[in-house]
Amino acid sequence: MSNRNNGNESASTTPAGDFSAWLYSTEASLRSGNDVADVPCGACRGCCRSSMFIHIKPKETQTLRRIPRALLFPAPGRPKGHVLMGYNDKGQCPMLIYDQCSIYEDRPQTCRDYDCRIFAATGISVDQQTQPEIAQRVQEWVFNFESIESREEDRILKEAAAFLGKNRELFPPWSIPNNPVQLAVLAVEIYRLFSDLTAEMRQDASGLSDAAIADAILIALSELG
Numbered sequence: 001m002s003n004r005n006n007g008n009e010s011a012s013t014t015p016a017g018d019f020s021a022w023l024y025s026t027e028a029s030l031r032s033g034n035d036v037a038d039v040p041c042g043a044c045r046g047c048c049r050s051s052m053f054i055h056i057k058p059k060e061t062q063t064l065r066r067i068p069r070a071l072l073f074p075a076p077g078r079p080k081g082h083v084l085m086g087y088n089d090k091g092q093c094p095m096l097i098y099d100q101c102s103i104y105e106d107r108p109q110t111c112r113d114y115d116c117r118i119f120a121a122t123g124i125s126v127d128q129q130t131q132p133e134i135a136q137r138v139q140e141w142v143f144n145f146e147s148i149e150s151r152e153e154d155r156i157l158k159e160a161a162a163f164l165g166k167n168r169e170l171f172p173p174w175s176i177p178n179n180p181v182q183l184a185v186l187a188v189e190i191y192r193l194f195s196d197l198t199a200e201m202r203q204d205a206s207g208l209s210d211a212a213i214a215d216a217i218l219i220a221l222s223e224l225g
Helices: 019-032 061-066 109-113 117-122 132-140 148-166 180-189 191-203 210-224
Strands: 014-018 054-056 072-074 083-085 141-145
Touching (some): 019 117, 054 109, 117 141, 117 148, 117 180, 148 191
């Protein structure tokens, strides 16, 4: 069975792949911390033109060799050696030349990890004003669902993301990010736990309070480090 996600289809649609395969791959990538997201970008360069600061770690030596030092500055709140690369007056990455990444083979890990399908998967919104190209692409993504289980995974992931967004007051201020990318990543990271907790709620007539779910998520986050 191959079905489309008809909830947010725009006039133009772009295949995002099988939802379950995407979810498992993204979870594995987040655990390893150094995989490359296989995103069918095509001609889209939205993430390169959306006024993003790119985090580069000290161990990314080849990347650092390719970027002029004048374009880098210390990353606030990060250990020494972690830097950010800014953007030009057009909001574009300075390494984007003639609409192509000029250091693609040595691009930062942040760029390798970035996958705007995570917004379509979690239902988290992108700022239309500051990132219009990404917002448009997110509206165009359409996942395939090969099974009932796949659709259930989609539903639960969106519920997990919505729970984080609606219950910020149940968490310490530092624990739930305001940045949409980080919030979407967090939703994927806690997806399995949230799935187990909501399954427990369905089995237990007394259910679990939102506060109890938040506490369980906090414990899991502390274990993730």
